[in-house]
Amino acid sequence: MTEISEAGTKSKTPVVVIVGGGFAGLAAARSLKKAPVRVVLIDRSNHHLFQPLLYQVATSGLAPADIAQPIRSILRDQANVEVYLDEVMKIDTADRLVVTADLTFRYDYLILACGARHSYFGKDEWEQYAPGLKTLNDAISIRHRILAAFEVAEKASDPEERKQATTFIIVGGGPTGVEMAGAISELARFTLKKDFRHINSADARVILIEAAPRVLPVFDPSLSEKALQQLRQLHVDVRLNAKVTKVTEDYVEVDGVPIPTRTVIWAAGNVASPLGKQLGVETDRQGRVVVNPDLGIPGHPEVFVVGDMAFAKRANGAPVPGVSPAALQGGYHVAENIIRILKGEPTQPFHYFDKGSMATIGRNAAVADLHVVKFGGLFAWLAWVFVHLYFLIGFKNRVRVFFGWVFSYWTYSKGSRLIQVQPKDGALLHNPPADPLPPQK
Amino acid sequence: MTEISEAGTKSKTPVVVIVGGGFAGLAAARSLKKAPVRVVLIDRSNHHLFQPLLYQVATSGLAPADIAQPIRSILRDQANVEVYLDEVMKIDTADRLVVTADLTFRYDYLILACGARHSYFGKDEWEQYAPGLKTLNDAISIRHRILAAFEVAEKASDPEERKQATTFIIVGGGPTGVEMAGAISELARFTLKKDFRHINSADARVILIEAAPRVLPVFDPSLSEKALQQLRQLHVDVRLNAKVTKVTEDYVEVDGVPIPTRTVIWAAGNVASPLGKQLGVETDRQGRVVVNPDLGIPGHPEVFVVGDMAFAKRANGAPVPGVSPAALQGGYHVAENIIRILKGEPTQPFHYFDKGSMATIGRNAAVADLHVVKFGGLFAWLAWVFVHLYFLIGFKNRVRVFFGWVFSYWTYSKGSRLIQVQPKDGALLHNPPADPLPPQK
Numbered sequence: 001m002t003e004i005s006e007a008g009t010k011s012k013t014p015v016v017v018i019v020g021g022g023f024a025g026l027a028a029a030r031s032l033k034k035a036p037v038r039v040v041l042i043d044r045s046n047h048h049l050f051q052p053l054l055y056q057v058a059t060s061g062l063a064p065a066d067i068a069q070p071i072r073s074i075l076r077d078q079a080n081v082e083v084y085l086d087e088v089m090k091i092d093t094a095d096r097l098v099v100t101a102d103l104t105f106r107y108d109y110l111i112l113a114c115g116a117r118h119s120y121f122g123k124d125e126w127e128q129y130a131p132g133l134k135t136l137n138d139a140i141s142i143r144h145r146i147l148a149a150f151e152v153a154e155k156a157s158d159p160e161e162r163k164q165a166t167t168f169i170i171v172g173g174g175p176t177g178v179e180m181a182g183a184i185s186e187l188a189r190f191t192l193k194k195d196f197r198h199i200n201s202a203d204a205r206v207i208l209i210e211a212a213p214r215v216l217p218v219f220d221p222s223l224s225e226k227a228l229q230q231l232r233q234l235h236v237d238v239r240l241n242a243k244v245t246k247v248t249e250d251y252v253e254v255d256g257v258p259i260p261t262r263t264v265i266w267a268a269g270n271v272a273s274p275l276g277k278q279l280g281v282e283t284d285r286q287g288r289v290v291v292n293p294d295l296g297i298p299g300h301p302e303v304f305v306v307g308d309m310a311f312a313k314r315a316n317g318a319p320v321p322g323v324s325p326a327a328l329q330g331g332y333h334v335a336e337n338i339i340r341i342l343k344g345e346p347t348q349p350f351h352y353f354d355k356g357s358m359a360t361i362g363r364n365a366a367v368a369d370l371h372v373v374k375f376g377g378l379f380a381w382l383a384w385v386f387v388h389l390y391f392l393i394g395f396k397n398r399v400r401v402f403f404g405w406v407f408s409y410w411t412y413s414k415g416s417r418l419i420q421v422q423p424k425d426g427a428l429l430h431n432p433p434a435d436p437l438p439p440q441k
Numbered sequence: 442m443t444e445i446s447e448a449g450t451k452s453k454t455p456v457v458v459i460v461g462g463g464f465a466g467l468a469a470a471r472s473l474k475k476a477p478v479r480v481v482l483i484d485r486s487n488h489h490l491f492q493p494l495l496y497q498v499a500t501s502g503l504a505p506a507d508i509a510q511p512i513r514s515i516l517r518d519q520a521n522v523e524v525y526l527d528e529v530m531k532i533d534t535a536d537r538l539v540v541t542a543d544l545t546f547r548y549d550y551l552i553l554a555c556g557a558r559h560s561y562f563g564k565d566e567w568e569q570y571a572p573g574l575k576t577l578n579d580a581i582s583i584r585h586r587i588l589a590a591f592e593v594a595e596k597a598s599d600p601e602e603r604k605q606a607t608t609f610i611i612v613g614g615g616p617t618g619v620e621m622a623g624a625i626s627e628l629a630r631f632t633l634k635k636d637f638r639h640i641n642s643a644d645a646r647v648i649l650i651e652a653a654p655r656v657l658p659v660f661d662p663s664l665s666e667k668a669l670q671q672l673r674q675l676h677v678d679v680r681l682n683a684k685v686t687k688v689t690e691d692y693v694e695v696d697g698v699p700i701p702t703r704t705v706i707w708a709a710g711n712v713a714s715p716l717g718k719q720l721g722v723e724t725d726r727q728g729r730v731v732v733n734p735d736l737g738i739p740g741h742p743e744v745f746v747v748g749d750m751a752f753a754k755r756a757n758g759a760p761v762p763g764v765s766p767a768a769l770q771g772g773y774h775v776a777e778n779i780i781r782i783l784k785g786e787p788t789q790p791f792h793y794f795d796k797g798s799m800a801t802i803g804r805n806a807a808v809a810d811l812h813v814v815k816f817g818g819l820f821a822w823l824a825w826v827f828v829h830l831y832f833l834i835g836f837k838n839r840v841r842v843f844f845g846w847v848f849s850y851w852t853y854s855k856g857s858r859l860i861q862v863q864p865k866d867g868a869l870l871h872n873p874p875a876d877p878l879p880p881q882k
Contacts, residue, residue, distance in 0.1 A: 046859065063505065136859065155527070419487040
């Protein structure tokens with residue numbers, strides 16, 4: 001066996017292995033900067049992702065590099081951290097081992113912060129037609145699908161086929177769904193408006209499907225109402241109390257009624273990383289690990305689970321939500337608890353401080369719930385822009401993104417409308433139209 | 442058959458079909474703005490690419506969106522142009538048809554501007570190990586390989602394997618090869634310097650192989666000498682009069698001597714688009730169509746070939762070089778010749794106006810040959826920056842790229858160091874090391 005730590009032989013420095021370089025994992029690594037530990041951070045991608053802005057990459061507003069930064073480069077000046085680009089295959093809590101595709105690591109403390117993927121409620125066959133939005137690859141693939149849909153419509157001669165190609169269905173009315181619906185509608189109605197000759201891109205239909213009676217169900221009802229109004233102003237067809245019953249290549253069935261479409265985006269459900277199941281402790285319906293108040297797991301005080309992968313309860317009994325501020329706070333807290341253990345002190349329970357929630361719907365349109373004050377419209381949008389820029393890691397990205405936003409705001413142009421696949425890949429065109437082009441005009 | 446033009450039936454407006462949205466095709470389309478024609482521009486990707494800066498995407502200096510812009514968006518305000526994202530399969534000069542994967546177009550005038558791909562001199566099996574650099578996909582794939590090589594080295598325990606992983610071989614000492622060699626060396630020696638714990642990224646070997654006795658063979662010999670000095674200052678191992686005799690997954694053979702490496706970049710040769718062969722006229726050894734002085738083809742005065750796909754002779758008998766200014770000028774010229782034909786005037790021969798050549802080697806390092814004056818060093822670098830920014834299409838890109846360069850210049854950081862593939866794709870790790878990690882320090 002390979003021992004990264006050499007613990008107990010040459011060196012007495014305890015090894016903290018962190019799996020995942022998202023908000024929680026990165027916060028934990030940074031908080032251990034001055035602790036007398038060696039930190040090993042393992043992630044299967046080489047970059048930290050600012051996930052709240054991922055929908056902007058999927059809708060051509062931002063380039064991938066604007067919201068992602070190499071984990072190595074973020075942690076380059078922290079001498080006690082090693083970063084490994086690798087995929088964790090197995091966790092052995094009895095022998096305190098983390099086994100990756102290439103290496104085996106022995107840990108003294110383990111922090112699991114592997115996040116979640118989208119869940120199809122047992123209908124995994126829907127994924128190929130209705131991709132979710134969690135990684136840069138997801139976003140680039142969705143961007144291709146959206147842009148390619150307009151290219152297909154421009155070439156189609158059959159009006160039904162054209163309508164199908166320019167129908168976009170978003171499943172799930174949470175923040176991601178609302179943001180995607182607003183952004184696709186703006187893309188179609190403003191950005192692409194003058195780009196085509198045979199179609200009017202503004203005729204595109206954007207349909208948002210939500211099973212609950214309101215959008216943004218975790219927000220205050222007054223803000224759900226504001227968001228609904230703003231979505232309707234952007235001509236998004238919002239269907240509440242509606243349930244997707246089938247997804248195929250050609251259509252989506254909503255409460256039994258098929259809607260022809262080729263572009264479906266899934267924003268409806270999450271399931272935690274499957275690594276949680278390997279710990280041998282209780283998990284909830286979404287696969288999240290049920291953690292102790294200090295975010296440790298029962299029976300293994302040296303193992304912590306944090307972020308979207310953990311099911312933690314707040315003082316009032318409600319679960320800590322799967323949002324980035326909770327992941328950040330959890331990451332810091334776990335690092336502090338490890339430092340407490342090293343000092344011989346007892347760990348402390350985690351208290352999530354909820355600063356509020358925001359969602360953006362489009363140019364000037366957003367909703368913000370800061371508890372003391374709830375508001376929508378331009379002011380919420382400006383608050384959203386400010387908060388998101390403030391938390392974007394890296395000065396360069398911040399200035400680039402700000403510049404890009406100001407420019408897009410003035411011009412409605414979106415700079416990242418690139419399709420990198422080629423038609424022969426088959427990813428672009430489903431069926432060549434039989435009798436394609438109508439005479440122009 | 443589908444007729445896009447309806448020429449001769451309902452409408453008398455002549456149809457100009459342009460294949461390719463690179464410098465030549467785009468220049469031709471724009472020059473036809475006020476001409477009484479309908480322009481159909483077909484490209485298999487949706488974006489125009491600023492190819493002179495592609496090596497910056499391949500070496501993490503720029504993001505893909507910085508140097509690419511949707512062709513539709515460039516031509517959105519030109520009412521007589523239609524853009525199709527499609528791949529041309531067949532050209533029928535007898536019936537004046539262009540057949541794509543999806544559609545058939547009838548033309549009155551045809552402009553072929555499909556460019557070139559890299560050529561392996563009959564050794565096509567080398568391509569999988571030694572990718573060339575022509576498209577955004579090529580650049581992203583090379584960026585992944587370069588970054589992944591350092592990740593592999595960081596995990597390797599065998600010093601030979603580590604050395605192999607951090608050996609980068611560039612085949613071909615023309616502008617692309619010189620630029621790639623300089624940029625990889627800077628990446629290794631400055632940008633990544635503090636990112637790793639088990640390797641010193643600055644130990645990477647960058648080997649540039651050129652069959653001729655000097656780099657930049659088309660430049661003035663004094664500038665080749667300057668470029669060589671600058672490359673050596675950047676610790677690039679330049680091998681002149683050297684020939685690649687074999688390329689495999691594990692090594693490159695140079696004049697019979699194997700050099701272990703897993704990262705090879707091919708910048709050695711070009712072959713024109715295979716569509717040229719379908720015209721039934723003479724092509725040269727590189728597959729370029731031998732054109733008349735007016736850039737038309739023998740026997741078909743309505744068909745023009747331009748850019749890297751054409752073999753045109755200058756007044757002094759030398760061929761027009763395959764560079765972007767020649768493509769731009771050729772595109773304008775062909776459009777003007779079509780306008781002349783429509784007016785009943787004779788076409789004019791093409792005269793290439795050679796403004797000079799430039800190549801950049803790194804921070805402060807470049808060479809420029811403006812005929813009246815030849816220079817290297819910082820001033821050439823500033824001239825290079827200015828010229829490339831000036832010709833970047835789109836205000837937003839220009840400002841973004843400028844900002845990115847200034848930032849990189851100050852900090853040596855490179856903002857686009859993203860690996861979007863995941864390790865399990867197999868693209869990243871060739872062989873997991875048998876006994877991977879040495880004890881730290």
